[in-house]
Amino acid sequence: MFGSSIYLRGRDAFTGGSPQAVYEELWQxxxxxxLRTRAILAALTLLSCSALVNAVFGVVAAxxxxxxxxxxxxxxYNASSVWRRGLRGEERMGRLLRHTLERRGHRVLHSRVVPGHGELDQLVVGPGGLWLLRNDAWHPETEIGAHGGQLFVDGRTKSAMVRELVETAATAGALIAERAQIEVKVVPVLVVHGGKLRKAPFRADGITFAPPLKTVRWILRNPVADYSDDDVETIARAAVHALPIGGRTMTAA
Structure with missing residues (x-):
């Protein structure tokens, strides 16, 4: 179509009537x-603080x-930026991991394929264990929480989604352990971009849910193993061979 951007082509978020387009229109x-509400709040603050203290204090408070x-x-508005662009958030999370965990000695693998389950976003290998990260962006008003240990999104369960993520993590762990000859457990984590998370991070249906920055903090503060630097390197190499890129298989050198 003439006049459309080559960089946004095929992205549903930029079509008329999409949830993102409607949200953007309502925001504008x-x-x-x-602006009117902000001006009223500032004016009321100015008048009340000036009367109680002095004019200078009133201006500063306003x-x-x-x-x-x-x-x-x-x-x-910024928290919904990933969702508004029709993305899931894996690129933003990748940049965050590069500037945080990777600088602390963790190894991060991106876009690896778990045979029988499709592609994962990131696999984090560190002294404290292994974490499989899936990124999902949600509408700013979407309520995400746990009740009785079960995930609810806007009051509905997401059984198929959580079951697939748990099974993907289990399969990845088994393949890596077989290759590395080291006992490993891959912990599934769903990184939530946007939405309304209740008491994040929280655990439901065997999965940890958290926004990007809290995901990094949670990984650092909740180790599930105690690996040496050599173990981390061995496990990372095993993951590279066990989990191919784009369906390609890897052979040992």
Whole structure:
């Protein structure tokens, strides 16, 4: 189609009537309302603080209130950026891992194929264990939480999704252990981009759910193994051979 961007071609998020397009339109429509509310809050703060303390304090307090309101709305909008672009978040998570865990000696494998289960986003191998990461972006109003140890998304269970992720992690662990000759357990983690997470990180249906930054912190604070540097290197090499890229098989050198 003439006039369309070659960089966004084929992405459903940029078609008319998509949830992302509707959200963007409503956000733009609400701009005047947000500015009006911000001005009212700042004015009320200015008047009350000036009367209680002095004019200088009132101006400073009004500016702080306006800045806080601006940040609050920007943060919510920015948190949905991955979802608004029709992405799942694996690229953003990859950059975060590169600047955090990889600098701490962890090895990260991207876009590996688990035979019989398809492609995984990231596999993190570190002194504290192995973690299989799947990235999913959600609408900002989507409520994600656990009840009785079971995952609920907007009040509905996601049995097929969690079962597939758990089985993928188990299969990956078995293949890596067989190749490395080291006992390993791969912990499944679903990295949530956007949405409304209740008390994250939380565990449900055998999976840990957390936003990107909290995922990194959770991995560092919740080791499931105690591997030496040599073990980490051996396991990472085994994972490279056991989990091919794009369906290709690897042979030992």
């Amino acid at each position: 429509r609400g701009r005047k309302s947000r 500016l702080l209130v306006a800045a806080a309101d601006t940040y609050f709305h920007w943060h919510g």
